[in-house]
Amino acid sequence: MTSFIATPIGITPEITIGELVAARPLLSRVFERLGIDYCCGGKQTLAAACAKLGLDLKTTRALLELAADTTQSGAAEVDAAAMGLAELADHIETTHHAYLKEELPRLVEMADRVARKHGDRDQRLQEVAAVTRALTEEMIFHMQKEETVLFPLVRQIGAGQGRISAALLSGPIQQMETEHQAAGDAIARLRLLTDGFAQAGTFCRTHHAMFAGLAALEADLHRHVHKENNVLFPRALAQADLKGGSR
Ligand SMILES: [Fe+2]
Ligand SMILES: [Fe+2]
Missing domain, CATH: 1.10.150 (DNA polymerase; domain 1)
Structure with a gap:
């Protein structure tokens, strides 16, 4: 921690x-x-x-x-590895997804405002705004897919309901992992464009708050993706194999 x-x-x-x-x-x-x-x-x-x-x-x-x-x-961190599948899926939705749904539109709005006001002083601010907007659109769609397709399957596996095969799960999981990589690349690009979200290079309080928000977003995204890629997905695949076989 x-x-x-x-x-x-x-x-x-x-x-x-x-x-x-x-x-x-x-x-x-x-x-x-x-x-x-x-x-x-x-x-x-x-x-x-x-x-x-x-x-x-x-x-x-x-x-x-x-x-x-x-x-x-910092927000208290949970022990994801000690949670059941349904509990972990619930935790991810109520913490990381809820945070992103509230925070991403706020960051887009601030990034646009800062690019409009100060884009002439730092040309990179236009790209910061564009990357923040694209990341937001992708993450909103990504979370929707997890919440409506993948997580319900994961909860069913956790509850031992039905026969859900690893083959059925592996497609959506691979898709989610590819999208996590794209989100990770986007936040890394934002870090590069902002010299590591450096407060020293900011021109006004909105700019300052936006960089602080992006730094917090990066930290949260890293914890979020870790819980899915390294805990939730492999465990769901392992349990699907046990309970659903390859049917
Ligand atoms: Fe997620
Ligand atoms: Fe995800």
């Missing part, structure tokens, strides 16, 4: 929204959800931003503290 120690941050009424996002870029998600402008309105204090929108300061601070703790320690 990996973790990193970030410097502590005091979420006081006097701290500005910009300072909060600079210290914890992923808090931008919470601000977006609350409708707090963290880009152009970054100079306002937390108390002022809450008062403007009629938000309860105490509740908002508690929400931010919780999110800051989560982003500081």
Whole structure:
């Protein structure tokens, strides 16, 4: 399990929204959800931003503290190898798929905005936006295939229902693995185009938050694909052989 120690941050009424996002870029998600402008309105204090929108300061601070703790320690990692097939498929859908469905459209929107505003200062931002959009379209379709075709078969195998052969499974699994490789190539291309998502090269808070979001996406994608390629798929194939034979 990996973790990193970030410097502590005091979420006081006097701290500005910009300072909060600079210290914890992923808090931008919470601000977006609350409708707090963290880009152009970054100079306002937390108390002022809450008062403007009629938000309860105490509740908002508690929400931010919780999110800051989560982003500081990283999401707790589960022991995929100790899970049953159905449990692991459920876990992948409710964590990694749910995260991607929420995060990818947000990243596309930010990448487009940054390319429009700063594309003349860094030509690579146009390609960053194009690759992020293509990756998003591919991953949405990819997850749909897993959720409607492959995972239901995997759950049936886990429950010992029906006779599902390894031959029936191997086609969809190979297809998913090819798509994982394409997604891995896309995120590697994004890493290259952004000098490793380097915050030093960013021009505004949206740009900063986008790079932080892409770095988090890369880490999550790696864990997600590991659970499918290295745990879920081989185990489903092995159990299909046992229960379904080659029929
Ligand atoms: Fe998946
Ligand atoms: Fe997948």
